[in-house]
Amino acid sequence: MSDSESTGSCHLTARGAATRARIVNAAADLIYACGVDRTSLDDVMAKSGVSKSQLYHYFADKDALVLEVITLQSERVMTAQQPHLGAMDSLKALRTWRDAIVQLNQRAHTMGCPLGSLASELANDSETARKRVAVGFAMWRDAIERGLERMRERGALSPPANPQELAMALLTAVQGGLLLSKTMKSNRPLEIALDMAIDHIARHTASQRSPGKKH
Amino acid sequence: MSDSESTGSCHLTARGAATRARIVNAAADLIYACGVDRTSLDDVMAKSGVSKSQLYHYFADKDALVLEVITLQSERVMTAQQPHLGAMDSLKALRTWRDAIVQLNQRAHTMGCPLGSLASELANDSETARKRVAVGFAMWRDAIERGLERMRERGALSPPANPQELAMALLTAVQGGLLLSKTMKSNRPLEIALDMAIDHIARHTASQRSPGKKH
Numbered sequence: 001m002s003d004s005e006s007t008g009s010c011h012l013t014a015r016g017a018a019t020r021a022r023i024v025n026a027a028a029d030l031i032y033a034c035g036v037d038r039t040s041l042d043d044v045m046a047k048s049g050v051s052k053s054q055l056y057h058y059f060a061d062k063d064a065l066v067l068e069v070i071t072l073q074s075e076r077v078m079t080a081q082q083p084h085l086g087a088m089d090s091l092k093a094l095r096t097w098r099d100a101i102v103q104l105n106q107r108a109h110t111m112g113c114p115l116g117s118l119a120s121e122l123a124n125d126s127e128t129a130r131k132r133v134a135v136g137f138a139m140w141r142d143a144i145e146r147g148l149e150r151m152r153e154r155g156a157l158s159p160p161a162n163p164q165e166l167a168m169a170l171l172t173a174v175q176g177g178l179l180l181s182k183t184m185k186s187n188r189p190l191e192i193a194l195d196m197a198i199d200h201i202a203r204h205t206a207s208q209r210s211p212g213k214k215h
Numbered sequence: 216m217s218d219s220e221s222t223g224s225c226h227l228t229a230r231g232a233a234t235r236a237r238i239v240n241a242a243a244d245l246i247y248a249c250g251v252d253r254t255s256l257d258d259v260m261a262k263s264g265v266s267k268s269q270l271y272h273y274f275a276d277k278d279a280l281v282l283e284v285i286t287l288q289s290e291r292v293m294t295a296q297q298p299h300l301g302a303m304d305s306l307k308a309l310r311t312w313r314d315a316i317v318q319l320n321q322r323a324h325t326m327g328c329p330l331g332s333l334a335s336e337l338a339n340d341s342e343t344a345r346k347r348v349a350v351g352f353a354m355w356r357d358a359i360e361r362g363l364e365r366m367r368e369r370g371a372l373s374p375p376a377n378p379q380e381l382a383m384a385l386l387t388a389v390q391g392g393l394l395l396s397k398t399m400k401s402n403r404p405l406e407i408a409l410d411m412a413i414d415h416i417a418r419h420t421a422s423q424r425s426p427g428k429k430h
Binding site for chain 1: 248249250252253326327331332334335336338339340345348349352380383384386387388389390391392394395397398399400403404405407408410411412414415418
């Protein structure tokens with residue numbers, strides 16, 4: 001690659017950053033479709049249109065590239081849920097987010113969660129990769145938790161509710177629902193899982209604890 | 216292999232059946248630890264102590280072997296949950312099964328579900344494999360559903376409850392919980408997921424619908 005593309009590993013020119021991003025994007029798409037093991041660096045070079053020397057300029061080896069794919073997929077998954085994830089502050093908003101997730105799954109032909117697939121493939125194999133996926137899941141759970149905190153601040157969630165545990169419960173429902181949907185080739189398992197998790201949260205709403213009030 | 220091991224593909228002698236089972240067991244263990252793609256037929260031969268000609272006598276190719284691994288893991292997963300899965304007829308029995316699942320996960324060092332891992336790796340790749348995994352999940356959901364039906368027969372589940380959907384909800388919680396536990400290296404996500412699903416079922420118990428009664 002030319003010197004103009006990069007000024008070293010710590011600082012990338014705009015063109016260098018674009019090349020690097022093109023490599024990670026291509027690798028993420030290939031890995032989502034075929035898995036980490038079935039995706040070779042040759043496949044990544046072909047799809048991104050970069051040479052071997054360019055690829056090795058940015059990534060020491062496949063493991064280093066896979067770590068960046070995990071980070072990219074964590075970001076993609078979060079972005080795909082916006083604006084609904086960031087707007088979660090009521091049961092109604094939670095249900096709007098639920099509908100968005102179900103639609104995303106349908107549009108993705110129930111291919112499963114990009115982050116969940118990486119978790120399943122890598123978590124027992126590489127501690128570094130497992131921890132990187134765990135960071136992605138933690139970001140996701142934290143975003144849900146912040147939504148539940150906003151619900152609590154608005155009085156929609158009762159004070160004894162534990163937003164961190166409720167957020168984890170919701171995330172397990174998303175993951176289990178997506179995996180069963182992928183296997184059954186039906187959106188129904190995801191819908192059932194999300195509705196269970198939202199009912200679970202609804203049980204902790206202030207209105208649920210005051211039987212006289214509507215919710 | 217010797218003629219005494221097998222009398223053909225339709226009928227196996229005891230010795231032939233034992234050899235075949237040894238191959239599938241070895242492949243299942245390797246695939247659980249490393250995934251399908253990282254397990255070669257050479258690995259399976261080495262672990263099971265069979266020759267190439269023996270292996271190809273029983274299995275046309277790796278795909279054929281993997282299908283048998285899916286079936287074996289479906290059976291193993293069901294067996295591991297006994298006697299609790301078959302004894303499910305009350306909320307108390309459901310909670311005993313929940314504790315057993317959590318213990319199994321701890322004993323397996325939160326390595327994840329053997330069937331869920333196969334689902335994640337294979338469902339987008341091979342329709343034949345996806346359908347075989349779906350059969351395994353359907354068996355599992357059916358077993359839970361039968362437990363919920365028994366609860367309903369005993370009056371523990373209210374008549375409008377839908378045992379099939381509740382069973383699917385519980386299975387998504389198991390799968391999502393096991394995947395998050397595998398990634399976080401903690402039993403907690405599984406516990407949270409199972410407790411959510413059991414609370415969900417408890418909402419459909421007869422006692423829940425009669426507020427004056429304890430449950």
